Amino acid sequence: MAQRFALDYPLMHWLLTDARRIGDPKAFLAALAEQFLVHGVEVARLTTGVPILHPHVDSYGARWELDKGVSERFYRLTAEALPVLENSPVKIVYSGGGSVRCDPTAPPREGEFGILADLRRDGLTDYVALSIPFSDGTAKVLTVATRRPGGFTGEEMELLEAMTPGVAVNLEVQALRLTARTLLDTYIGRQAGARVLEGAIKRGMGETIRAVIWLCDLRGFTSLSERLPRDALIELLNAYFGRMCAALDAGGGEVLKFVGDALLGIFPILDEDPASVCTRALAAANNARETIAAYNAERAGTGEPRIEYGIALHIGDVMYGNIGGESRLDFTVIGPAVNLAARIEGLCRDLGRPVLLSDDFVAASGLPADSVGAFPLKGLSGPRQIYAPPPSVSAAAVQQS
Numbered sequence: 001m002a003q004r005f006a007l008d009y010p011l012m013h014w015l016l017t018d019a020r021r022i023g024d025p026k027a028f029l030a031a032l033a034e035q036f037l038v039h040g041v042e043v044a045r046l047t048t049g050v051p052i053l054h055p056h057v058d059s060y061g062a063r064w065e066l067d068k069g070v071s072e073r074f075y076r077l078t079a080e081a082l083p084v085l086e087n088s089p090v091k092i093v094y095s096g097g098g099s100v101r102c103d104p105t106a107p108p109r110e111g112e113f114g115i116l117a118d119l120r121r122d123g124l125t126d127y128v129a130l131s132i133p134f135s136d137g138t139a140k141v142l143t144v145a146t147r148r149p150g151g152f153t154g155e156e157m158e159l160l161e162a163m164t165p166g167v168a169v170n171l172e173v174q175a176l177r178l179t180a181r182t183l184l185d186t187y188i189g190r191q192a193g194a195r196v197l198e199g200a201i202k203r204g205m206g207e208t209i210r211a212v213i214w215l216c217d218l219r220g221f222t223s224l225s226e227r228l229p230r231d232a233l234i235e236l237l238n239a240y241f242g243r244m245c246a247a248l249d250a251g252g253g254e255v256l257k258f259v260g261d262a263l264l265g266i267f268p269i270l271d272e273d274p275a276s277v278c279t280r281a282l283a284a285a286n287n288a289r290e291t292i293a294a295y296n297a298e299r300a301g302t303g304e305p306r307i308e309y310g311i312a313l314h315i316g317d318v319m320y321g322n323i324g325g326e327s328r329l330d331f332t333v334i335g336p337a338v339n340l341a342a343r344i345e346g347l348c349r350d351l352g353r354p355v356l357l358s359d360d361f362v363a364a365s366g367l368p369a370d371s372v373g374a375f376p377l378k379g380l381s382g383p384r385q386i387y388a389p390p391p392s393v394s395a396a397a398v399q400q401s
Helices: 002-008 009-014 024-040 082-087 089-094 115-121 154-162 164-188 190-197 221-227 229-252 274-301 336-351 359-365 395-400
Strands: 041-052 059-065 069-075 098-101 125-134 138-145 206-218 252-261 262-268 309-324 329-334 354-357 370-378 382-388
Touching: 002 206, 009 024, 009 370, 024 041, 024 059, 024 164, 041 164, 069 252, 082 359, 089 098, 089 125, 098 115, 115 125, 125 164, 138 164, 154 164, 154 354, 154 382, 164 190, 164 229, 164 370, 190 329, 206 229, 206 274, 206 336, 229 252, 229 262, 229 274, 252 329, 262 274, 262 309, 262 329, 262 336, 274 309, 274 354, 274 359, 309 359, 336 354, 336 382
Parallel strands: 309 354
Antiparallel strands: 041 059, 041 138, 059 069, 098 125, 125 138, 206 262, 206 309, 252 262, 309 329, 354 382, 370 382
């Protein structure tokens, strides 16, 4: 019977043909649910679970519910989450114990799977955690549940088991795509990562874009690296970069790279008014000032050194694309505008200012700014007027600094 389903059942044919063209895990799960319903399998809930490579997430899951649609779920194996996983059918599947079927209509009993209470509450009558075999020998999971009285029929159970290889083909491809996307997002940024996935992978491939350039640098890093133990230094760097990255991300910016204790980011100007992008960038800088000021207050209470830094904001045209050697490329921005931002950032230390703005940034933004003078900048002919945000722009940040 299982062999007949594997060869002849329309749902199996769909898994091995049209389904393979669906790259998005949420879209795939919604389409799979539709296929079940079209062919008379009265599913009410489907979920998937696939471990992924991610610095903050251990696994990715999607859940489809009848009349509710699909939602994404990201899991981290915290101390609170681990007991839930240990007492679940999913744990058995992941451990190689095969598929697990549960009867939510049975009376509750001591030591039962924790999920059964949720299934009863939702009126589900049958639940199957299917073992989905991946090519590396591991098992991932697809759960299927129904509200039909009496649960799944014997024939439907044979279908569910027979279709697991077809589901595996699709989930494994989706897992690889998801892992590639999350790794690229993590190591080169969301927008740059998307461009790489779209095929911008050849050396020299890129385009000229207009953007607000953010360049920040940690002050006194050489001295700190000599004084602090390794773990304390890494903790300080992560705290500094973490707050800078969070501010950039919240403002719609893109972190492009870390160079030692420096960070390069951009706020691309696409169809948006440049003044609006400049406003977002300056708000992000003020956000970073506030969060680092609060963190410095915590460090002062424990006698730890302050985090001192400088942020430069400039606006200009940059080449955005692949730069590097034959075997190692970097997706970044280059150009005179980036060099100018670096020169301005170097003035932060000399002038004792945490944030400095170029004359081009001030002109494009239309925001109030205080001139701190005209300065010669290496590689540029003639002095450039440099500005700082006035106290009224970020009174709270200035007060905490």
